[in-house]
Amino acid sequence: MKLLYFAWVRQRIGLSEEEVAVPASVASVAALVDYLRRRGAGYEAAFRDLKGLRVAVNQQHTGFDAAVGPNDEVAFFPPVTGG
Amino acid sequence: MSEVRVQREDFDPGAEIAALNDMAGSIGAIASFIGLVRGDDGLVAMTLDHYPAMCESEIAAHVAEAKTRWPLLAVRVVHRVGRLTPGERIVFVGVASAHRQAAFHAAEFLMDYLKTRAPFWKLEERASGANWVEARVQDDESVKRWR
Numbered sequence: 460m461k462l463l464y465f466a467w468v469r470q471r472i473g474l475s476e477e478e479v480a481v482p483a484s485v486a487s488v489a490a491l492v493d494y495l496r497r498r499g500a501g502y503e504a505a506f507r508d509l510k511g512l513r514v515a516v517n518q519q520h521t522g523f524d525a526a527v528g529p530n531d532e533v534a535f536f537p538p539v540t541g542g
Numbered sequence: 543m544s545e546v547r548v549q550r551e552d553f554d555p556g557a558e559i560a561a562l563n564d565m566a567g568s569i570g571a572i573a574s575f576i577g578l579v580r581g582d583d584g585l586v587a588m589t590l591d592h593y594p595a596m597c598e599s600e601i602a603a604h605v606a607e608a609k610t611r612w613p614l615l616a617v618r619v620v621h622r623v624g625r626l627t628p629g630e631r632i633v634f635v636g637v638a639s640a641h642r643q644a645a646f647h648a649a650e651f652l653m654d655y656l657k658t659r660a661p662f663w664k665l666e667e668r669a670s671g672a673n674w675v676e677a678r679v680q681d682d683e684s685v686k687r688w689r
Contacts, residue, residue, distance in 0.1 A: 518600075519596075520659065536661060537674060539660060539661050540663050540676070541633070541656055541660045542653055542657035542681075
């Protein structure tokens, strides 16, 4: 699974993107967040408060209940502030 | 005809507006919006981070949506990324139509969606340090009127 992080999510985790072989049991964004939280303090800090976090699966905005699989691209970021 | 670009370099608003006109005589109105870096509260610079592939698909989807809502003849969207200083241009939205109302509305629709859906993030630099801009509730409210 390809994971991308933007803005302060990237800064807290210390990576802009990574390829992660997640267990088959990780089938939703929420399960992925739980899995990633256990990877270290940076992840724990990034995923502490999900209210301030947004997610996209394969470049589409979605929610934390969305399904994910090994070939998906999942991005985590704060609410957007462009324009 | 539409063009969407995300780029580091500045753009020329006059050239963008000129490019909206197909010179075929069917265009009666061009509306454009230019967003600038506002240098308030001692802002030194603003750095825009973005998710390139998703920016392209999100902006293209909203340009397509605007075209289903209004009879548009041309649309151009340019959004800059990287480090910008006060007074610099950030974004251009230009819309051409036969009549002004469609052009005004479509330009506003596209700006509201850019602000709330397109994956860009602003990091503000001040003497006191750097902070990520928080999304404004007002922007979420603005986009609701188009639903």
